[in-house]
Amino acid sequence: MEIIAVRGPDRLIDQFFHEVLAPSFPPDELGTVEGLNDPGRLVRLAVDAGGQVLGGAVGDWDPDTRVLLLSFLAIRPGVRGGGLGGRILDDALEAWRSGYEPCVILAEVEDPAVHSGNESHGNPEARLRFYRRRGARALDLPYFQPALGPGHSRVPGLLLMVLHSAPEFHTSPDAIAAGPLRSFLESYQLEEEGQIGTDPDSLALWAALERPGGVPLR
Numbered sequence: 001m002e003i004i005a006v007r008g009p010d011r012l013i014d015q016f017f018h019e020v021l022a023p024s025f026p027p028d029e030l031g032t033v034e035g036l037n038d039p040g041r042l043v044r045l046a047v048d049a050g051g052q053v054l055g056g057a058v059g060d061w062d063p064d065t066r067v068l069l070l071s072f073l074a075i076r077p078g079v080r081g082g083g084l085g086g087r088i089l090d091d092a093l094e095a096w097r098s099g100y101e102p103c104v105i106l107a108e109v110e111d112p113a114v115h116s117g118n119e120s121h122g123n124p125e126a127r128l129r130f131y132r133r134r135g136a137r138a139l140d141l142p143y144f145q146p147a148l149g150p151g152h153s154r155v156p157g158l159l160l161m162v163l164h165s166a167p168e169f170h171t172s173p174d175a176i177a178a179g180p181l182r183s184f185l186e187s188y189q190l191e192e193e194g195q196i197g198t199d200p201d202s203l204a205l206w207a208a209l210e211r212p213g214g215v216p217l218r
Contacts, residue, residue: 001054001084003046003091008037012045016053016074024074024122028155031148041071044092046084052076055084057092061100067184068096070107070163080122085130097164103180105164107131108145109138114157128159136161137217139176142204146192156201162217171214182209 006012017033036043042059055075061068070092075085096105109131112124138159145155162176169176185205186196196202209215 001046001048003044003088005095006043006045007039008041008043009039010037012047012051012053013037013043016043016045016056020053020055020074020076021072023077025072026155028148028152029145031152035148042068042092042096044088044095046088054079055088057088059092059096059105061096061102062184062187063100065180065184065187066101066103067180068100068102068105069184069188070105073107086134089134093164101166102164103166103169104162104176107136107161107163108143108155109159109161111157111159131161131163134163136163138162139181140216140218141208142201144201144205146189148192154201175214175216178209178211178215181215182206185209 013036014033017036021030021036035041036058040061042061043056044058045056046054048054053076056072057070058072059068060071070089073085073089073092075088093105096102109128110124112128115124138161141160143158143160145158147154165176169180171177189202190196
């Protein structure tokens with residue numbers, strides 16, 4: 001098995017979408033195979049000697065804010081639980097830190113207090129423990145995933161986790177600067193939904209990003 005960088009469009013990305021991501025995520029969290037094949041996305045796949053994709057990580061890089069979002073981390077059903085997810089995540093974080101020097105790397109994680117999960121989509125409590133073992137901390141934000149295009153709905157009740165943060169991005173040991181975060185999240189919502197939201201959920205998110213002293217880390 002090796003972990004490789006793949007730029008779309010590519011048959012391995014198609015395989016990853018249909019055989020790994022589609023069984024692992026609800027439709028509203030998934031997006032489309034065309035979106036995954038966008039050449040601008042950062043895709044790293046674990047592939048066995050026979051060419052089968054065992055899992056992978058997908059990142060979205062915003063050079064203007066220097067924020068990188070881990071959009072997907074998934075393992076093929078049937079090979080989960082053997083430590084491959086940790087190997088892929090460690091590989092991706094190392095490659096992205098050295099290649100892009102982001103001020104922060106984020107991940108969207110279901111809040112176990114809101115989501116119960118199932119056999120196909122995994123256990124939110126176990127997933128949160130997985131990230132916490134790697135030092136991830138949640139931003140104190142009322143976060144939701146924007147609707148990923150027409151026909152999709154927002155995904156509420158998510159934690160926005162910090163997987164990596166540069167020292168200069170911190171306003172204190174337990175808070176990070178709000179400005180780049182807000183710019184990134186507004187851009188993310190604009191790209192996916194076509195506008196920056198003025199609905200109550202969006203306004204609550206923007207208000208939480210305006211607190212003096214930065215955004216606290218839980």
